[in-house]
Amino acid sequence: AQSVSQHNHHVILSEAASLELGCNYSYGGTVNLFWYVQYPGQHLQLLLKYFSGDPLVKGIKGFEAEFIKSKFSFNLRKPSVQWSDTAEYFCAVNWGGGNTPLVFGKGTRLSVIA
């Protein structure tokens, strides 16, 4: 079955530290890739997405992600985190672009401390 793996369950960083959250997906051909964020007590919101083109995509709030096809990866990065980035981050993949729903990873909880 197609699957999405997020390597880190919980990451704790100090403000201004750099962030990289890993995401790998199982092989399955053409993919569309997403990162969603869930702030405490809120519903999921789209952070960024990749469908095609430049493999380095930029999202909201200074986040970016790089699609590396050979590694089946779509890692999320931010050069300098803020306390307000404390949230849970979910990687999600859609295979084929057809009638296949998104498959989500298990999520990474990010805690940013002052």
Added chain:
Amino acid sequence: NAGVTQTPKFQVLKTGQSMTLQCAQDMNHNSMYWYRQDPGMGLRLIYYSASEGTTDKGEVPNGYNVSRLNKREFSLRLESAAPSQTSVYFCASHRFSGANVLTFGAGSRLTVL
């Protein structure tokens, strides 16, 4: 424009009771989804409806039924609730099936005692 509206926001049930979670979207979206979110498990797809009149099972459909009542509404029913169904349930939608951006509802927190 309300987006995706879920009701109720909170519910406590006893084992064996039944209930229906309601979801409605006002964005003229074709596809609708029900996910459940559990700690350390991420979001898992229960059922989805790629278009009005169709429904399909997701990863964890056992113990649930769905109805796509019309283009706007997609309900999730628990016929005989079990403690394992304690979870936060999210409804989501998007315009076309497949690669498109999901809009999520605020979630429904269900506790089964």
